[in-house]
Amino acid sequence: MANEQAAETYTVEELVSVNPYNPDILNDLEIFVNEQVSSQTYNLDANLSLLRLYQFEPDRLSVQIVARILIKALMAMPAPDFSLCLFLIPEHVQMEEQFKTLIVLSHYLETGRFRQFWDEASKNRNLLEVVPGFEQAIQTYAIHVLSLTYQKVPRPVLAEAINIEGLALDKFIEYHAANSGWMIEKGARSQLIVLPRNEFNHPELKKNTADTVPFEHITRIFPLLS
Amino acid sequence: MASAYDREDGTAPPSHGGGAADAYDPNYVPDSVKTFVVHLYRHIRDKNVYEIHQMYEGGFQRLSERLFRDTPWPSAEAVAPYCDGDHVFLLLYRELWYRHAYARLSPLTASHRSESWNNYCDLFSVVLHGVVNMQLPNQWLWDMVDEFVYQFQSFCQYRAKLKNKTDDELQQLKQFDKAWNVYGVLNYLQALVEKSMIAQILEREKEGLEQFTATDGYDYEGGSNVLKVLGYYSMIGLLRIHCLLGDYHTALKCLAPINLNQQGVYTIVIGSHISTIYHFGFANLMMRRYVDATREFNKILLYILKYKQYHQKSPQYDQILKKNEQMYALLAICLSLCPQNKLIDENVSTQLKEKYNDKMTKMQRFDDEAYSAYDELFSYACPKFITPSPPVLDQPLTNYNQDAYRLQLKLFLYEVKQQQLLSGIRSYLKLYSAITISKLAQYMEMDEATLRSILLTYKHKMHAVDSNGKIVSSADFDFYINEDIIHVVESKPTKRHGDYFLRQILKFEETIAELEKVQLD
Numbered sequence: 001m002a003n004e005q006a007a008e009t010y011t012v013e014e015l016v017s018v019n020p021y022n023p024d025i026l027n028d029l030e031i032f033v034n035e036q037v038s039s040q041t042y043n044l045d046a047n048l049s050l051l052r053l054y055q056f057e058p059d060r061l062s063v064q065i066v067a068r069i070l071i072k073a074l075m076a077m078p079a080p081d082f083s084l085c086l087f088l089i090p091e092h093v094q095m096e097e098q099f100k101t102l103i104v105l106s107h108y109l110e111t112g113r114f115r116q117f118w119d120e121a122s123k124n125r126n127l128l129e130v131v132p133g134f135e136q137a138i139q140t141y142a143i144h145v146l147s148l149t150y151q152k153v154p155r156p157v158l159a160e161a162i163n164i165e166g167l168a169l170d171k172f173i174e175y176h177a178a179n180s181g182w183m184i185e186k187g188a189r190s191q192l193i194v195l196p197r198n199e200f201n202h203p204e205l206k207k208n209t210a211d212t213v214p215f216e217h218i219t220r221i222f223p224l225l226s
Numbered sequence: 227m228a229s230a231y232d233r234e235d236g237t238a239p240p241s242h243g244g245g246a247a248d249a250y251d252p253n254y255v256p257d258s259v260k261t262f263v264v265h266l267y268r269h270i271r272d273k274n275v276y277e278i279h280q281m282y283e284g285g286f287q288r289l290s291e292r293l294f295r296d297t298p299w300p301s302a303e304a305v306a307p308y309c310d311g312d313h314v315f316l317l318l319y320r321e322l323w324y325r326h327a328y329a330r331l332s333p334l335t336a337s338h339r340s341e342s343w344n345n346y347c348d349l350f351s352v353v354l355h356g357v358v359n360m361q362l363p364n365q366w367l368w369d370m371v372d373e374f375v376y377q378f379q380s381f382c383q384y385r386a387k388l389k390n391k392t393d394d395e396l397q398q399l400k401q402f403d404k405a406w407n408v409y410g411v412l413n414y415l416q417a418l419v420e421k422s423m424i425a426q427i428l429e430r431e432k433e434g435l436e437q438f439t440a441t442d443g444y445d446y447e448g449g450s451n452v453l454k455v456l457g458y459y460s461m462i463g464l465l466r467i468h469c470l471l472g473d474y475h476t477a478l479k480c481l482a483p484i485n486l487n488q489q490g491v492y493t494i495v496i497g498s499h500i501s502t503i504y505h506f507g508f509a510n511l512m513m514r515r516y517v518d519a520t521r522e523f524n525k526i527l528l529y530i531l532k533y534k535q536y537h538q539k540s541p542q543y544d545q546i547l548k549k550n551e552q553m554y555a556l557l558a559i560c561l562s563l564c565p566q567n568k569l570i571d572e573n574v575s576t577q578l579k580e581k582y583n584d585k586m587t588k589m590q591r592f593d594d595e596a597y598s599a600y601d602e603l604f605s606y607a608c609p610k611f612i613t614p615s616p617p618v619l620d621q622p623l624t625n626y627n628q629d630a631y632r633l634q635l636k637l638f639l640y641e642v643k644q645q646q647l648l649s650g651i652r653s654y655l656k657l658y659s660a661i662t663i664s665k666l667a668q669y670m671e672m673d674e675a676t677l678r679s680i681l682l683t684y685k686h687k688m689h690a691v692d693s694n695g696k697i698v699s700s701a702d703f704d705f706y707i708n709e710d711i712i713h714v715v716e717s718k719p720t721k722r723h724g725d726y727f728l729r730q731i732l733k734f735e736e737t738i739a740e741l742e743k744v745q746l747d
Contacts (some may be wrong), residue, residue: 021412048476055471056614058410058671078259079691080513083637087472087512110644115675146562150707187709200689203704203715221731226371
């Protein structure tokens, strides 16, 4: 009883940082996964702690919770969270049908094949629907990769990557033109969307660090200078 | 690959004939051991770190070599009279006793392993409760943490090989099911980290409020270094265990209080230095932060190249050489996935070419041979992954000691597969400053949509997310697409004049100093 009260005064984040190697927090961590799903938040450290406890006590593994963790990890792309989770999930568990699906989805995202991704995702709505914000998160990732790659992206390429077409796409572009600095140009074959400049799609913006010498290196010759 | 992976860490223990083992009398204490114990005990009481270190590194090895090549040392009970029966000293003695047994006597029974576990529990409890007033050499404290993790790993491997266990061995596994429990192991290390307040000490040191690194962790004001330094090394122990479990994110988090860009207590003992960088590099490799892995591997390989001659007589020499080879293999993997030749020192590069030129050429292709080269190098160089859960003994007995390794290998090769087409893109794009998507697709014999996907893949894979969530490029060359045209931006080889001059100044000084030493008659 005393213990229960003590536990309540800690947030789950605190439990994870104070006492990460403790089987008694397993249930709290499972509840926390569901909370992340419903409140559209994310905590990789807590989720990895839970997968670690499942690793120590395979009998207590909940397939449903693991699926939610993995979907959340997909939404965290471009971070490698999905692989980080898979490293901790026993191979025979990964053989379950829903995990195979998620692994395929991750593969399409990792290799920039967005058309295949959206096709596959639409076939598995019931699995993904559980987690609100999924589509938006993937669209954000798609735009991230496009911004690394393109200065000007043809409209059909954008449409395919974020799976939005027609009027909805017009609205989407309009919104980003107002909020994220997108611009529209006429291209040879289609509309072109000019993405904001960054050091990845405008390599000349990269700071030239070539001829600066870090201070630590200079300190090596101090004895000689004196 | 499995066979290469199956080897034990370190050199194989010599098989010992029954004769010597039968003759072992745990109560017989040779005179030389009496003297050894008396002196070691006195030096520990006097806090004479120098002498303790001599006896630990030299004396213990020499006696082991001469008297205990294939038998254990005398029991702790038998040597108790020579150290006033000092409780803590006997815990330390037993720790050495088991370490020696692990290295030389094989196979160890579950009961031995369990006794060694109990001894660590007693030893760490004494340290954690703050009644230890000793000053021990860093080398010894590092070896303690290192051995603790090793014995845990060894136990996990042992109990996972169920197939050929005798009934007696299975009975023992049941009887000693508390030994080397994964929670216990992690919590001891975690407790040492926390109780020692090492993270706070390192933080205070940055502000100049406390000294730790400057005194190599020793306490020159009459206190003890044991808890602090054990806490420090436990962070590296946790790094290693989390790597063994496949939890690379948490592994790196445990190491975060140590700044790898500076000299630190981890660099004083070469074993700790190597273990830190090996696991740091491996975790970064698995997290696709190839630049970080490459940079640190390069630094340590250069260090080993320069200084290994000074460690030839050390008992760790074989381990140093083995980790050295493994890190070259990991470096070959990193550079094949993400070319970063400008980060590599010339000397390291020469060594690497000597060892892995053929393999690296193979890994640039995208066929089965490339695949098997990655497989081979990974299997040779990866840590000995463990399955931490205890065996289920009421089901048909199988071996599951390779499960963890197979999973990590499979996922790694999956990553390789995703990057397979990138080396092709690289070699094409290096030929052009601008090319249309349709033309390049034609050359590469694929449709435009596929090519666009590959170009996105290149960008995604060559941009890592660092520990602060920032996107950092690890691309060896840059490109961008403007509608349908790919523009390639040649990254000019950056000439580091400043660095070059600095190095030449130092070299020149060295030469002058050498010349001044020369005496002309």
